[in-house]
Amino acid sequence: MKELHALTDLQLxxxxxxxxxxxxxxxxxxxxxxxxxxxxxxxxxxxxTRLEKQRVLTHRSAGREFVYRAAVTRREVGRATVRNVLxxxxxxxxPALVNQALESEEVKPGDVQRVQELIAAWQRQGEEPEP
Amino acid sequence: MKELHALTDLQLxxxxxxxxxxxxxxxxxxxxxxxxxxxxxxxxxxxxTRLEKQRVLTHRSAGREFVYRAAVTRREVGRATVRNVLxxxxxxxxPALVNQALESEEVKPGDVQRVQELIAAWQRQGEEPEP
DNA sequence: GCTGTACACTTACACTTGTAAGCGAGAGGC
DNA sequence: GCCTCTCGCTTACAAGTGTAAGTGTACAGC
Numbered sequence: 259m260k261e262l263h264a265l266t267d268l269q270l271x272x273x274x275x276x277x278x279x280x281x282x283x284x285x286x287x288x289x290x291x292x293x294x295x296x297x298x299x300x301x302x303x304x305x306x307t308r309l310e311k312q313r314v315l316t317h318r319s320a321g322r323e324f325v326y327r328a329a330v331t332r333r334e335v336g337r338a339t340v341r342n343v344l345x346x347x348x349x350x351x352x353p354a355l356v357n358q359a360l361e362s363e364e365v366k367p368g369d370v371q372r373v374q375e376l377i378a379a380w381q382r383q384g385e386e387p388e389p
Numbered sequence: 390m391k392e393l394h395a396l397t398d399l400q401l402x403x404x405x406x407x408x409x410x411x412x413x414x415x416x417x418x419x420x421x422x423x424x425x426x427x428x429x430x431x432x433x434x435x436x437x438t439r440l441e442k443q444r445v446l447t448h449r450s451a452g453r454e455f456v457y458r459a460a461v462t463r464r465e466v467g468r469a470t471v472r473n474v475l476x477x478x479x480x481x482x483x484p485a486l487v488n489q490a491l492e493s494e495e496v497k498p499g500d501v502q503r504v505q506e507l508i509a510a511w512q513r514q515g516e517e518p519e520p
Numbered sequence: 521g522c523t524g525t526a527c528a529c530t531t532a533c534a535c536t537t538g539t540a541a542g543c544g545a546g547a548g549g550c
Numbered sequence: 551g552c553c554t555c556t557c558g559c560t561t562a563c564a565a566g567t568g569t570a571a572g573t574g575t576a577c578a579g580c
Contacts, residue, residue: 372484
């Protein structure tokens with residue numbers, strides 16, 4: 259299995275389609291990506307095959323089509339990726355990462371609120387001694 | 390210039406040395422990486438040359454050595470990377486990213502505190518009208 | 521039953537990356 | 551003044567990526 263934190267943008271785009279839909283044929287994936295990325299149908303096929311060889315996804319046959327499905331979860335990839343970014347770029351410092359995130363994006367105010375709640379929840383949960 | 394969010398682990402490791410030290414010769418970079426990565430001196434040289442061709446770093450001559458220096462800041466790379474991860478993996482949702490980060494690492498309690506302060510500061514600053 | 525279409529499979533090709541050895545030139549020691 | 555050590559520069563090569571065309575095969579419509 260390829261390192262989950264080293265997936266390329268294109269590979270992630272394909273996985274994203276699969277994650278959102280649960281499963282999809284090559285044509286469906288192509289359809290979703292053609293507008294934004296302008297890839298040929300054949301190209302999408304090649305990408306799917308390669309990702310399957312790397313065990314990032316699987317397929318089942320339905321008639322003569324293949325229906326693809328992600329073999330890794332968004333959570334797993336997210337975890338590996340965040341961990342990697344944290345290490346490589348911020349020396350493991352979560353505050354540094356969050357700070358960067360805050361200034362990297364037009365952050366919606368509601369999001370900041372949500373983050374605060376997350377942190378609060380995490381702190382409460384962390385305070386409790388192990389049962 | 391190569392896309393700043395698509396630097397490989399190895400490339401980031403080299404940049405990290407340069408960021409920490411300000412500038413360094415090929416030998417110095419090698420010295421810092423050889424223990425953790427076990428690369429040959431020559432390999433480091435190749436990497437440096439390639440990164441320079443991609444305008445990620447520059448050098449000046451000092452005697453017959455080259456002294457390399459990053460041409461991009463940690464902040465720039467961090468920004469591009471975080472933005473990319475946010476988009477590709479979390480559909481732009483900062484809370485989702487933070488949540489993932491919280492469960493991805495053994496987060497130090499002090500770090501959580503710091504994050505909370507950051508958020509609070511960000512909120513205060515956001516509230517104020519432009520002076 | 522024949523034909524076109526639409527699949528998956530095979531092959532192609534340029535570019536980047538990881539990894540490093542070979543070569544030629546200059547600096548330092550004797 | 552010669553030898554060796556150490557630089558950077560050039561070359562190498564396998565693997566992976568982005569991009570896609572060619573090929574064989576099976577189903578759908580006529």
